[in-house]
Amino acid sequence: MSKIPVMEIFGPTIQGEGSMIGQKTMFVRTAGCDYSCSWCDSAFTWDGSGKEYITQLTAEEIWAELKRIGGDGFSFVTISGGNPALLKNLDSLVALLKEQGIKMGVETQGSRWQDWFYEINELTISPKPPSSGMKTDFGILDEIFTKLQNNQHHVSLKVVIFNDEDYEYGKAIHHRYPDIPFFFQVGNDDSTTTDDSKLISRLLQKYEWLIDKVVQDQDVTNVKVLPQLHTYVWGNKRGV
Ligand SMILES: C[S@@+](CC[C@H](N)C(=O)[O-])C[C@H]1O[C@@H](n2cnc3c(N)ncnc32)[C@H](O)[C@@H]1O
Numbered sequence: 001m002s003k004i005p006v007m008e009i010f011g012p013t014i015q016g017e018g019s020m021i022g023q024k025t026m027f028v029r030t031a032g033c034d035y036s037c038s039w040c041d042s043a044f045t046w047d048g049s050g051k052e053y054i055t056q057l058t059a060e061e062i063w064a065e066l067k068r069i070g071g072d073g074f075s076f077v078t079i080s081g082g083n084p085a086l087l088k089n090l091d092s093l094v095a096l097l098k099e100q101g102i103k104m105g106v107e108t109q110g111s112r113w114q115d116w117f118y119e120i121n122e123l124t125i126s127p128k129p130p131s132s133g134m135k136t137d138f139g140i141l142d143e144i145f146t147k148l149q150n151n152q153h154h155v156s157l158k159v160v161i162f163n164d165e166d167y168e169y170g171k172a173i174h175h176r177y178p179d180i181p182f183f184f185q186v187g188n189d190d191s192t193t194t195d196d197s198k199l200i201s202r203l204l205q206k207y208e209w210l211i212d213k214v215v216q217d218q219d220v221t222n223v224k225v226l227p228q229l230h231t232y233v234w235g236n237k238r239g240v
């Protein structure tokens with residue numbers, strides 16, 4: 001059986017972001033990313049600092065770990081990373097979870113397509129704005145939405161916003177794919193601090209700033225504005 005590079009498996013917790021916010025879920029976080037966003041809150045998946053936590057697991061071993069820590073108390077699994085879309089062989093995990101009656105969410109930046117996307121119940125595509133330092137490949141992004149358009153697939157767009165330029169980028173993404181549910185997400189520019197009360201008041205201010213922009217903007221109507229809910233509860237803690 002082929003092995004999947006896994007950084008962490010945790011839960012049950014709640015989905016803190018995007019279209020499934022509040023959903024009780026387990027998480028499987030894969031290792032490795034084709035991007036290196038300047039503000040990545042999960043840089044340990046790709047910058048070498050989490051190397052010792054990476055294990056190579058088969059789909060069956062991941063399922064066994066999910067059951068060991070989650071018991072019968074879950075029916076949803078979110079696969080994030082790193083970029084899980086780098087892994088063609090995640091099809092084995094996706095098939096196994098489907099067989100077990102588990103619904104799945106995936107978090108990816110939209111830089112790669114995989115055929116197993118068709119099996120995902122809630123696919124979140126999160127293109128990266130200028131502040132990340134990354135360049136969006138619109139060819140691949142177009143391909144992803146073209147492939148998914150005739151499927152009853154739940155796919156949404158989520159763009160993290162740190163500044164005005166990011167906001168303009170988010171709008172451009174929304175206007176390019178107007179039929180895809182769109183989420184503006186507050187950027188966390190201090191993803192290492194352990195001072196939770198300082199972090200939360202800062203993130204609340206940023207949330208208010210982002211809400212103000214959206215409510216005053218005549219060019220955007222059908223969008224949602226969300227914080228990373230888990231940071232308000234657990235700060236920058238890992239594995240929650
Ligand atoms: C860690 S990424 C992993 C999945 C995939 N690589 C991606 O970027 O979509 C999961 C989500 O966290 C978001 N994220 C990463 N760092 C963040 C930060 N500092 N503040 C807010 N959101 C962040 C990403 O934009 C993405 O939507």
Ligand SMILES: Nc1nc2[nH]cc(C(=O)O)c2c(=O)[nH]1
Pocket residue numbers: 013014015016017042080081107230240
């Ligand atoms: N609770 C919780 N919700 C999340 N939503 C997306 C996450 C991610 O890192 O991909 C994440 C995470 O790490 N924790």
Ligand code: SF4
Pocket residue numbers: 033034035036037040041042043045081082083109128
């Ligand atoms: S694409 Fe996602 S995991 Fe990769 S560096 Fe950017 S935020 Fe981090």
Ligand SMILES: [Mg+2]
Pocket residue numbers: 041042
């Ligand atoms: Mg996270």
